[in-house]
Every structure is written in C-alpha cells, then in structure tokens.
Amino acid sequence: MTIQVPPVGFVSAGTLEEAARLVSDPDDRAVLIAGGTDLVPKLKRHQAAPITLVSLANIEAMHGIAITDDGACVIGALTTLSEIASSPDVPTMLASAAATVASPQIRNSATIGGNLCVDTRCNYIDMPLTWRQARGHCLKDGGDTCWVAPASDRCWAISSTDLAPVVIALNASVRLVSSRGERVVTADSLYRSDGINYLTKTSDEILVDVTIPATTARTSFQKLRRRGSIDFALLSVACAVDVDSEGRCDTARIVVGGIASAPVSATDAEEFLVGKQLTPEVIDEASEIASKPVRAQDNTDTGQRYRKWMISVHVAKALTEAATERV
C-alpha cells in the first residue's frame, strides 16, 4: 500500500510577506513546504505532525538565478536542483554538487533552500512507524535517549545537505526573512551541531536566497555514496583554494558534510595549507589533519570506521582535483 500522508491543511502563499505571517506564530504549527521531497516522506512516517503546510511555490521573487554587478551569484531559494545543476551562471562546484543529489525526479522538485535546510538524518529516526515503536522512540522522535550515543544528552543525527559544504566553502551568505524583519547570515553560521536544533534559523524565518560572492578559487566537490545513481552522502567534501602566481596556497576552505550534525570546517588543515605548494605530500598531510578532529557515528550505511577512513581519502581527492582545475 502506498503509505498515506495523514490529513493536513494546505495554504499556498502568494507573497513572501503572506508566507512569513502564516508561520509567525508557533502555536499554529504551520510549516513551510517548497519541493516537499524531505517533508512529505516525514509526514508519511509520522515524524512530523503540522496542522498546516504553507507552500512557497507561488512566490515568484524566490525563483531564479541572478548575477550582481560585483559578480556575486544570487540564487532564489525555490530554484530547483535541476535548474542549478544545468545552470552556466552558478559556480561549477555548486552545479556539480547539485547533480549528485538524489535522482532526476527528486531534483526536478527539490530546491536549494530546501536542501540547505534539509533535516538531519539518522537510521534510528528515518524509519517507518512500526520500526520506531519496536525500537523505542529516540530523542529526535520524542523519546528521551539518543540511540546512537545513549550516554549523551544530545541528538547525533547527521547533516545530509550536499549543498551546504559547497556554499560554506564559497563563503556564501543567506538571507532570512520573517514578520519580524530580515537578516543576512553567513552560510557557515546557519548550522549548529545538534541533530534536533540543527539550524540557527528560527521556525518563523524563511530562507529567501543565497548569495555566493565572486571567486577565483579552484574548487572540487567529492561525494561518497553506495550507489552512483541515488543515495545520501556517506561523506561529502567541498574545497576551494586560492593560489598565488607561484602556485602557493593563499586561502583554503575545506568543508566536510554528511559526517556530523553540521557541516565541519577543517580549519586546522586550511591553516596548514596557507603558503604551501599543493604537492601530493602536502595534500596527504593536509588530508590527515582534516580527518583528525572528526568522529563518525554508527547511524548511517556502512560502518563508522570506514567513514572515518574515507575523510582523508576524499579530502585528498578534492584537493588534488582542485589543484589541477583550470580556472
């Protein structure tokens, strides 16, 4: 049987202001829906029980890609991943990362705003209801224990957005609008390492667009997954390095996704690279440094030991590819 979506109200907002008003009072239990590819399965599995869905789909101002006078790329939150994957105007790394998300059908519906806000995942929560009843509801599911780390008082669900590491590595910012006003925050600061409260955005704020400043960085995105056709990342790495005329690294950004509750910036490795030539030896050393502080949890496919091993492998792949990228 196709699992039913439980009964829920549905309102399509015509303007940003209307949408902001509709989600302004938490007591209304109204939640935003764009492509629906993350939310609808959760509704079917009874992981969320909103009273009303507020659709953003008809807000024209939130669609599309524009280039500003200073060369920044501004992407409306409702721009679909298919549009981004095939756009010549967005940074190459963003297009190639978007092309690895899910399947063509899902990319046609899923949006960049939705991907940046996609819920954290864990194989104790992203399960059917009978399974969760048999296991006992976990912390994120209304219970009082995180089954991944029962001694811990927090939730260890994993950030599984493929695009967040990319926009963080590209020093992007996002614009958040609510009925209280508007603020712009760095993409990096949008995330918090907590599987339940994984965003610093409040529930009444709407992510309206993403701005990626012009860049000369060499970039690479690497994603580890079981099937090349469709799968969430077991690990993703986005890196952006600026090199001077001598081939020395000016600045480096290395962001690891899919391994913790928020994207992880490998700051020690970034600092290590500054001023160095990107030789294979330097890349190997930087990769080892990048993998050191990250712990993998046993809450997705394949063992945690393997995912830990793969961090340095993928950081090295990303740095190697970036070092040889033509710009």
Added chain:
Amino acid sequence: MHAVGTAGPRIDGMEQTMGRTKYTDDMTLPGMLIGRLARSTQAHARIISIDTSAAEALDGVKAVLVGTDLPITYGILPVSQDETALAVGKVRHVGEPIAAVAAIDAETAERAVDLIKATYEPLDTVASIDGALLEDRDLIHGEGKGLNVHRTAALEFGDVDEGLASADHIREDVFYFAGNTHAALELHAALATAEPGGRVTLWSSTQVPHYVHRTLAKVLEMPAGQIRVVAAPVGGGFGGKTDPFSHEIVAAKLAMVTGRPVKFTLTREEVFYAHRGRHPVLMWVKTGFDTEGRITACHFKTFLEGGAFGSYGAASLYYTGALQTSTYQIPNYRFEGVRVFTNKPPCGPKRGHGTPQPRFALECQLDKAAEDLGIDPVAIRLINAVEPNSMTVNHLRITSCALSECIERVAEASGFKEKFENLPAGKGVGIAVGAYMCGAGLPIYFNEMPQSEVQIKVDRGGGVTVFSMATDIGQGSTTMLATVVAEVLGLEPSDIAMVTADTDLTPVDLGSYSSRVTFMGGNAALEAGTAVKDRVFAAVADKLGAPIESLVAQNGRIEDAEEPDTGVSWAEAVALAIASGGPLIESGSYRAPKLAGPYKGAGVGISPAYSYSAAVVEVDCDPDTGIVTVDKVWLAHDIGQSINPLLVEGQIEGGVYMGLGEALFEADDFRGALHRGPSLLDYKMPTSLDMPPVEAILIDSDDPEGPFGAKEVGQGPLLPVIPAVANAIWNALGIRMDQTPFTPDKIVAALRDVARGKPGRFGPKEVPAFEFPPLIMVEPPEGFPTGRIHIEVGVS
C-alpha cells in the same frame, strides 16, 4: 519450428508496457473494505493481552480479528505447520501480525491499527546462529529453554576420509553469505469476497494459487470446492510470494465476517517483515584435489539462520547441500547442515533457493585451489566439469549438460585468459559456474497426481483457449504456454487465448517455483496440444482422403505435405473435428520420472533436467574507496532449446542484475533482532543506472525430456554471478571476499590488512562447534559415475 525458438514480445507485453495490466491492488469491488494488520513490536514475547475495544469502537471499522479467530496452524511444507494467520499465545519476530482490521478506508484502518494495544511478557531474544545454538535460551517453537535448532542433515556419499587421504592438496575455507530479500516491485496484495451462499474468492499476488487454495481450505475449515483462488498478474515474485500469507487468509476471513469485499496491500516495510528471503548461511568447506586440480573429496557444512518459522526451511537446508555435485564430479561427498530458528522475519526461497550460498563458497574455493596449484580458473573448472548422461555421487541424474561448452564459450567471448593475466591493478576478471533444476522432482505435499495439467478448448470458429494454473510472475510462462501450443497447431502465439492461475477455471499446475513451469507446464501443454492436433488431423485426413502421417499444421492451415494446395483452413479443420467427434476439448499432463535416490533427503535436488550457466565478470575497483564498478558481464546459459530467445535473454539479464545486487549491495542487516532498514532507501538495490552491459550466450543442448528440448532459465543464471564478482575482485586487488555483500568498507578493511602484512581477506574465521547427528552413509549409484541413465521417452 515456426513459433518455438522465435524471439518475440510477450503476448501480454503491450498491456503491461502501457500500464493497463490490473494487478491485485488495482482492483476495486463495490462496497470494498480496506484491511490492515497490527504487528508485533516485540521480537520474542508471550502475549498477555490484546485490547481491540478502541479499534472496534472507531467509526468506520467493520471487523477486527485476533489470533484465536483463526487458530488452525499452516505452513507451506507438510512438515512445518508452525504458523497461524495472527499470532496465538506468543510473538516470534518484530512485524509478526497480531490482529487485523477491516474498515471503510485506508485512513480509518490505519487509525484502528494504532488503537490496538497489546501487552507482552518478553522472552529471550535469539538473534544469531551462535545465539540459537546456546542451550539456555527460551525456545522459539516449544516450551522451555534449549537449542533453537529447526532441522539437521548429515549425509555421506562414498568415502570422504579416503578421498581426502588420497588428495595432493587440501583446502579448508569458511564463508558467510548474508541474508537478503526479493524486493519485487509489486507489494503483496490480496482481495477477497464471500458470497451469501458461502463461496469465497481470493485474488492474490501469489506464485502458488494451488497451495494457497489448500491452505485456505485448511485454515477456514471449508471444502476446497467452496473456495476460488485467482493469482492476479504478479509484479515480480522471485520466491517471495511462494508461501501462503497471513494477509491472504485474513482477507478471506474478514470478507466472510463482514459480507463485504476486503483488500489488503502491504507496505514495503510489511513486505520486509513477511520476507521468506535468502537464508543467511555460514559455511565450512574442506576439499581435496589431485595435482591436476581434480576434486577427490568434499566435505561441506552449512549453518542456516532460518528466522522465526519453518516456511520452506526443511527443503532450504537440504538445498544447501544438494547441487554442489551437479556441476563438478565429486567422487566422495559429505554434507552436514543445520537450520536454526531466530527471532527475525522468516527466511524461505529466493531465486536459486538454498543453492547460491554454497555455490558462492564452492566457486570461490575452487578459485583459491587453482591459485594454489598454479592452474588457471578456466582449466580447473573444465577438468572437474560434470558430463552429460551421468549420475552424481548423491544420485542426481544428469541428462543434457553443456557445462563445458558454457565455460569455454564465456571464457572466449570475454577474453578471459588474456585479461586474467594482463589487466592493470584495480581491474580484474572472475569466472564461476552454476546449475539449477528444471522443476523440483517431487511436489511439496506427497501425492501421485501429475505436477502440471493443461486443458485446451477449441471454439467452433477455430479460437484456441488454453487453461493452465501456471502463474505468470513476469517470467513469461503465459507466453511460453501459448508458444508451445501454437507450435503444435501451426498457429501464432498471439492467436492463442490464455486463461491462467484460477482454481475454478484451470486444471492444476503446482505453481511458479523451482523453475518448473517451462519443463512441466510446457510438457503438459505439448501433450494437450498434440491431443487436439490428433483429433483435427484425423478429421482432415478423413475429409481429404490423405494419410494422417502426411498432414502438417502450418500457417493457420492443415495441409497435406505432399500436396499443399489441398489443405483446409484451421477453422474449417476444427469444424470437421467437432462434427465428427463432438466438443474439441483435450487435456495433457506431466509428472516427473521417479528419480529420488535411496536415502532421507533424496527428494531435494532431483529434477528431470538441469540448466547450466557460466559467467565472467569484469570489474574496476577503486582501492582508495573500495567501490567496485562492474564493467561487463558475459553469461553463457545451457537453455536446452529457447522457447522464446527474447524472454530467455530477459531472464538472464534479470538473474545477472539480482546476482550483482547480492554481490555488491544487498543484505538484510539487523541491529539485534530488528531489521536495520526495512525500506528501499536503506536496503541498497542497484538501479538501472548501476547496471552494466550483459552479453548473453544461449547454448542449445536439446534436452531429451524437455518440451522441444527446453530447460529453465529463471534461476540458474543468478548462481555464477556472485562468486564471479568475488573472483574478479581477487584478480583486481589481490583480496579474497569470503563474505557477501562485497561492500566498500569490507574491501578497504581487507586492503588495509594487506598493507599491514596480514592476509587480504574479509570473512568469518570459524564455524560453531555444533555436533551434527550421525552420518547416514549412502552408497554411490550403481556403476557411478556413468551407470545406466534412464531417459523417459515421450511424456506421461
């Protein structure tokens, strides 16, 4: 032959491709209710109470059932009547049905299920083979504590100790084959109605309407004649729809209770709990070889994790020991096996039923022996290959057999020898073989009746309708039957109307399992078609004044081969036959020759014929990530004779696909007794985009007893694929994957071991110290290995 051997679309292909086929879940009847099952959230527990009062009080709920409403036990095998439609007294795995509701719509039914409250007293959870072999755990079946052993087997053919003593080289290896599931695209569904007069009709996505019919009669305590079971078009089975299921019985009972039609369609999660998939099997194999690689003896131990019920398990156990001898001449053979119960969804038959696991072990061990002895992997298989018209040491009768040709052809087409020695690091090729039965030699319940019956009725206008209970599960059995009859009558397959899989309308065929339908149903259709042809020819001979022997059926006409101009059209010929002999209704049947050897367990593995396959797989492995990409698969299959080569190739591609999934991706992993991910997101199956090209090579060995010489293709081609992948990974990376699936984490772990100077291998190290029962010593067949082979001439 004009129809047989011609590649063409399925006769129901257009309907399916256009989405017009009505599967069970597509059906709706007036007043229909929706049924849902409440399921256990406990792995092993005594049921203290089940409170259904709130569910019954819910508006729109028409009936609620619990276990005591359907207390009669059943099970697919007469020796394992250990299931009830809804749990009685205790629950044995998470997801076991404990209650059922029928309501006016799905939403109400779902809410009613949530309102059913069960209380339990937990029992010990048994979640592994090792756990089942502890003596102090609560029994899953029976009272008290003890070993959770379901069945054991211990057989010896010839003298294994002597065979090993004479060996120049002996290998001992341990392997583990992970459990996995069918994941047919169509979810299990059933729709039942009950007439006021008492007759019950059940439409179901089943592979075995006859066995479902028998089970309903037993559990509902009704005469079989009051029950009609129809297998609606089935959207994939692979063995997963070969048991009678809770939802089928409950749908019928709820229809009787409410007087309204009731439909159940399981969710994907529920299908994972209904299961009956591939058994996880731990294996220990000790084999002796002479210096040229000839096998002198083989000792095989298997440990099967059966899950919570018997299902086909008693047969599955013997299948893990039965077919090793069907491909290689093993002069001395010992098989010891044990199947245990655990608190997990019940295992059963999946494509290859009990044989892919030992095939994986045997083919990987043979590859290692070849390496030890400095023989190439092709040569060691050829030197041991079974020959046509021979007996195996465990009394299997081998008739047609093109195994050697399969090996040679697939090695040649793939360029195996050059690639094996010359591919760069990271790339590799592997080879393996397999064999499978063309139908189990014995029916599931003992009886002397035919295993397949076919009836043909010819209309006065010449229309031919074939009636058969053979169930098309996507493999194309309906097209096969139409092709056989069309061939005999000189018509086209598309001329034949097919009525199938309906216990009211069609004579019995035991079902679509054990790759039996082409061989058995095809022979029954051949006999029925021949009976129709004989009547028509007699009438036409009389009319034309021509001898019957000179008549031929071709191009929709019955003609005198000597004087083609004098023939009559098929319709005229039919009118003549009806005028002279009354209704043109004939039937045919098939029963397999009696082949069982003189020992307990000999009924498993015997078959009137065996198909043979050999596969070469080429892989490209990333040593950094452990990800294996399959570049191409070559598969040669001894089909006997293709009834329809297009469908044969489709089955080969499907078998390769499923084999690659089991090799690289799929496993039913558990956290304790709880499935790690009962969904198609977490249970990793390859998609069409992950599928490499497949080159199918069809080899005709013209089986002496098959219809037009045909043999099976539904299951055999899966078998060699899994070990061929493992052997290719060895060739690419120098590591041995002795445990499925060959996931990237296992590969990287083995490579890291190599880097630290350890053996490059991933797999179990030992098997439990289980005391098997005393061996039953069986003499090899008279004159082994050649002996006297009896081949049935014609069909029964």
